[in-house]
Amino acid sequence: MEHSTHNDEHLNEERPPTNTGGKEKQTPDAENPIVLSGHLKVTPVEKKAAGIPAVLASFADLIEENALFRGTKALFSMNQFDGFDCSSCAWPDPDDDRSPLAEYCENGAKALAEEATSKKVTPDFFTKNAVYDLSLLDDYHIGKMGRLTDPVYLPKGGTHYQPISWEEAFRKIAEHFNALVSPDEAAFYTSGRTSNEASFVYQLFAKAYGTNNMPDCSNMCHETSGSGLRPTIGIGKGTVTLEDFYEAEVIMIIGQNPGTNSPRMMSALSKCKANGGKIIAINPLPETGLMGFKDPQKIKGVLEGVKLADLYLPVKINGDMALLKALEKLLLNFEKETPGQVLDRAFIEEKTTGFPEFEKQFDHYAIAELAEHSGVPVTLLYEAAQMLKSRKKIIICWGMGITQQPNGVDMVREMLNILLLKGSIGIKGAGVCPVRGHSNVQGNRTMLIDEKPTEEQLDRLEQFYGFKMPRKHGYDVVRAIKAMHAGKVKVLFCMGGNLLSAAPDTTYTADALRKLDLLVCVSTKLNRGHLVHGKECIILPTYSRADRDIVNGEVQIVSTENSMGVVQSSKGVLQPVSDNLLNETQIVCRMAMATLGNRSAVNWQRYHDSYDAVRDDIEKCIPGFENYNVRVRRKGGFYLPNAARDEQRFAEQYDYRAPFTLTDIPVNKLADDEYLMATTRTHDQFNTTIYGLDDRYRGIHQERRVIFMNEKDIAKAGFKAGDKVDLFNYDDDTERVAPLFIIVPYPIPEKNTMTYFPETNVLVSVNNVVRESNMPASKYVKIKIRKHHPDV
Structure with missing residues (x-):
C-alpha cells in the first residue's frame, strides 16, 4: 500500500520533549513530582477541583499579563446582571442571586486575563517579525503575544x-x-x-x-446534539434550566469533564448533592471535576469540599452505546418484576411512539455481553440502573465525549430513550442537557448562522427584507x-x-x-x-x-444565549487597548x-x-x-420558547410525540498494534487557546505532548513511562504522523489512549466524521504507537 505522509514540522504546536536521562519512576501518583522526560513533571492527581489553587491560578494569569488591577476590577463585573458575559463557556448564570465576589471560574478568569492584558501586537511588531518565523513558535507562545491593535x-x-x-x-x-x-x-x-x-x-x-x-x-462541537434531538423532540437544544439541576434526583454526566470544560457547573452539581441528588459519572478517565469539588465561594466548601460522583463507570472509548443499552435492559427487567413501578407507562402511551419495537430489540441482548462491549463490570451497571429505577427527576448531560464519536447522533438518541422510558423530560428536575462550550455558540445558531437554514427561516427573512x-x-x-x-x-x-x-x-x-x-x-x-x-x-x-463598546458616544450592550436558552445582555467595562478597533457588527x-x-x-x-x-x-x-x-435589558434577560421543556410537545412529524429510536451497537475491531485515541483539552486551555503548559488536575506539568496509556498496554508493547514515541494514523491509506510524545501511565481502559488537542488533530482524518452531523470524530481515532525515530 502506498502512503502519502500528512505531517508538517511547522504545524507541531509544542516544543519537543527532551530526555534528561537518569532513572525514571513510573507512578504518576507519587508523593513528589517525578521528571519523566525533559520538561514533563508528573505530580499526584488532584482529588477535588477548584478551591484555593483555582483562585491562586486565576490571579497568577492576571499578573503574568500585567493586568492585575485592570483585570481584577473587571472580574467583579463578569457574569453580573449589569456586567459582561464571560467568553469562556456557555454555562448559565443563576436567575436570582449571583455571588458579588466571584460569579466566574478559573478558566473565566484566565480568559479575562488574555482580554485585559497590557501586551500589544502592533504594526511595528509585524515589521520586526516575519510570518514564517512566527509560525515556528508553538500555539502557547503565539497566543501570549498580546492584543491586536x-x-x-x-x-x-x-x-x-x-x-x-x-x-x-x-x-x-x-x-x-x-x-x-x-x-x-x-x-x-x-x-x-x-x-x-x-x-x-x-x-x-x-x-x-x-x-x-x-x-x-x-x-465541530455540538452539531451532533442538534442532529440527534431536532427530529426526536422538535428542538436541537437542551430542555432543562439551572433550577432543574438543583431539583434533580439523578444527574448522569457522560463524555464530559465539568472541572475543566465548564467549572461553574460544579456549583450546580453540589447543590443537587445537598438536596439529596445522586450523580453518575461516565467517562474513560476518572476526571477530578467529576469526583469532587471545593467551592471557592464558601469557607466550608474550601476546607472540606463535596464528593460529587456517587458512582463512576469507566466506559471504554465508544463503549457508551452498549452501556446505555445495558441500563435500558435492566430497567425493562425491573419493570417486569414490579409492573408500573419503574417505567412511566402513561407518558410512554401519551407522549411517545415506537415503544413496542424498542422493547422488542432487547430480546437479543444479554447484560454480560453489553458489559463486555462497554468495558464496565455488570455490578456497576446494575448499581447505576438501581439509582434510576425508582427516580423520575433525571437529567442526562453530555459533552464532546459523545458528540465527537462516529455514532454520536445515535448515542444522543439513546440517552433520550432512557428519559422517555422514565417520563423524565418536560418536568421539573429532568431532561436533556448538552453542555455547550463557547459562550454564544447556541446563540449563533439561533441567529441563523447555519449552513442548512430551513425553508421557514428563509421565508421569514425574504418576506421582511424583500430580496x-x-x-x-x-x-x-x-x-x-x-x-x-x-x-x-x-x-x-x-x-x-x-x-x-x-x-x-x-x-x-x-x-x-x-x-x-x-x-x-x-x-x-x-x-x-x-x-x-x-x-x-x-x-x-x-x-x-x-x-467597552461605544457607538455614537454611548456604551453599547450586546446579547448572548447560554446553554439553557436564556438570552441576556452583556456590557463591557475595559478601556480598549487601541483606538483603532472596530466592533464586529460594524x-x-x-x-x-x-x-x-x-x-x-x-x-x-x-x-x-x-x-x-x-x-x-x-x-x-x-x-x-x-x-x-425591552426584555434583554431586564435583570437576568429572558428564556426563549422551548415546547419540549414547557409543554411536553415534541416532534411535529410524529404528531408532537417523541419517537423511541432503534440504534446499533458498534463493532470496534483493533489490530494487535492499534489503539483508540480520543483528544481532550488540558485544564490550562479553552478550546484552542492555551493559557499554560500544565494540566493540574491530571498531574501533568510543563508539557503538552503526552499520551495517556493503560499500564498493561505500556508493558505489553515493550514501552515504559517516560518513553518518547511517535503516533501514526492510516485512515484513507494516508500516513499521518504526530511526532515526539511522552508516555504517561493513567487509569484508562486497555487499548484506549488520550492526548491533547490541537497537538493531535493532525491524526484526525477529514473523512473520520460523525454520521448525520458530519462533525470530526476526534474522540475515535485509530492510532499506532512506535518508539520515536529522529527522522520522523
Whole structure:
C-alpha cells in the first residue's frame, strides 16, 4: 500500500520533549513530582477541583499579563446582571442571586486575563517579525503575544504583515468578493464568541451576497446534539434550566469533564448533592471535576469540599452505546418484576411512539455481553440502573465525549430513550442537557448562522427584507475544508476563532488554507490561523467581550444565549487597548456596504449605527424575540420558547410525540498494534487557546505532548513511562504522523489512549466524521504507537 505522509514540522504546536536521562519512576501518583522526560513533571492527581489553587491560578494569569488591577476590577463585573458575559463557556448564570465576589471560574478568569492584558501586537511588531518565523513558535507562545491593535495586510508573496487602513481593507475584501464567479466560492466561518447582534448581520450579509456557506464552530462541537434531538423532540437544544439541576434526583454526566470544560457547573452539581441528588459519572478517565469539588465561594466548601460522583463507570472509548443499552435492559427487567413501578407507562402511551419495537430489540441482548462491549463490570451497571429505577427527576448531560464519536447522533438518541422510558423530560428536575462550550455558540445558531437554514427561516427573512434568499444548503466545516482544498472556495472570512488549530487533519487543512486567494480573520489576538494563510491575508482587530463598546458616544450592550436558552445582555467595562478597533457588527456592515453598494436592500448604515436597530429587526425575523430591546435589558434577560421543556410537545412529524429510536451497537475491531485515541483539552486551555503548559488536575506539568496509556498496554508493547514515541494514523491509506510524545501511565481502559488537542488533530482524518452531523470524530481515532525515530 502506498502512503502519502500528512505531517508538517511547522504545524507541531509544542516544543519537543527532551530526555534528561537518569532513572525514571513510573507512578504518576507519587508523593513528589517525578521528571519523566525533559520538561514533563508528573505530580499526584488532584482529588477535588477548584478551591484555593483555582483562585491562586486565576490571579497568577492576571499578573503574568500585567493586568492585575485592570483585570481584577473587571472580574467583579463578569457574569453580573449589569456586567459582561464571560467568553469562556456557555454555562448559565443563576436567575436570582449571583455571588458579588466571584460569579466566574478559573478558566473565566484566565480568559479575562488574555482580554485585559497590557501586551500589544502592533504594526511595528509585524515589521520586526516575519510570518514564517512566527509560525515556528508553538500555539502557547503565539497566543501570549498580546492584543491586536490595528488592521494589517499580507500581500501576495509577502513575508511580513503591513499596516492597512480600515477603508483600504474593506476595499480589498470587496474587490475579492466581487471578482468571484459565484457567491458559493466564498465561505463565512463563525466562532461561538460572536454576539447575537453581530451573528445576525453576518448571516444576513452572507445571504445578501448569495450563499449559505456558513461553517461554524458548532460543526465541530455540538452539531451532533442538534442532529440527534431536532427530529426526536422538535428542538436541537437542551430542555432543562439551572433550577432543574438543583431539583434533580439523578444527574448522569457522560463524555464530559465539568472541572475543566465548564467549572461553574460544579456549583450546580453540589447543590443537587445537598438536596439529596445522586450523580453518575461516565467517562474513560476518572476526571477530578467529576469526583469532587471545593467551592471557592464558601469557607466550608474550601476546607472540606463535596464528593460529587456517587458512582463512576469507566466506559471504554465508544463503549457508551452498549452501556446505555445495558441500563435500558435492566430497567425493562425491573419493570417486569414490579409492573408500573419503574417505567412511566402513561407518558410512554401519551407522549411517545415506537415503544413496542424498542422493547422488542432487547430480546437479543444479554447484560454480560453489553458489559463486555462497554468495558464496565455488570455490578456497576446494575448499581447505576438501581439509582434510576425508582427516580423520575433525571437529567442526562453530555459533552464532546459523545458528540465527537462516529455514532454520536445515535448515542444522543439513546440517552433520550432512557428519559422517555422514565417520563423524565418536560418536568421539573429532568431532561436533556448538552453542555455547550463557547459562550454564544447556541446563540449563533439561533441567529441563523447555519449552513442548512430551513425553508421557514428563509421565508421569514425574504418576506421582511424583500430580496430572494439563497436556498441551496452550504458548506459546513468539513465540507468547506474539502472545498478549499479542491479550489472551489477562494475567499474565506473568519469571524473570530482559530479554524486551523480547531479543525481536523491539520496538514490537509493547512494545505487547503494556502490555496485561498484571500483569508480574512476578525480577531482579538494573534493565533496560528494568521500564520498559515491564503495568497493574501487581512487581520481585522476587534473588541473582546470585556471591552467597552461605544457607538455614537454611548456604551453599547450586546446579547448572548447560554446553554439553557436564556438570552441576556452583556456590557463591557475595559478601556480598549487601541483606538483603532472596530466592533464586529460594524465590521460586517462596512464590509457589506463596500461589497454590495447600492445593490443591497438592507440598510446597513442603520445597523452600523445602532445595535437596538439590529435587535428591532431580529424580533421580526426570529420567533421568541418579541419586545427584544425591552426584555434583554431586564435583570437576568429572558428564556426563549422551548415546547419540549414547557409543554411536553415534541416532534411535529410524529404528531408532537417523541419517537423511541432503534440504534446499533458498534463493532470496534483493533489490530494487535492499534489503539483508540480520543483528544481532550488540558485544564490550562479553552478550546484552542492555551493559557499554560500544565494540566493540574491530571498531574501533568510543563508539557503538552503526552499520551495517556493503560499500564498493561505500556508493558505489553515493550514501552515504559517516560518513553518518547511517535503516533501514526492510516485512515484513507494516508500516513499521518504526530511526532515526539511522552508516555504517561493513567487509569484508562486497555487499548484506549488520550492526548491533547490541537497537538493531535493532525491524526484526525477529514473523512473520520460523525454520521448525520458530519462533525470530526476526534474522540475515535485509530492510532499506532512506535518508539520515536529522529527522522520522523
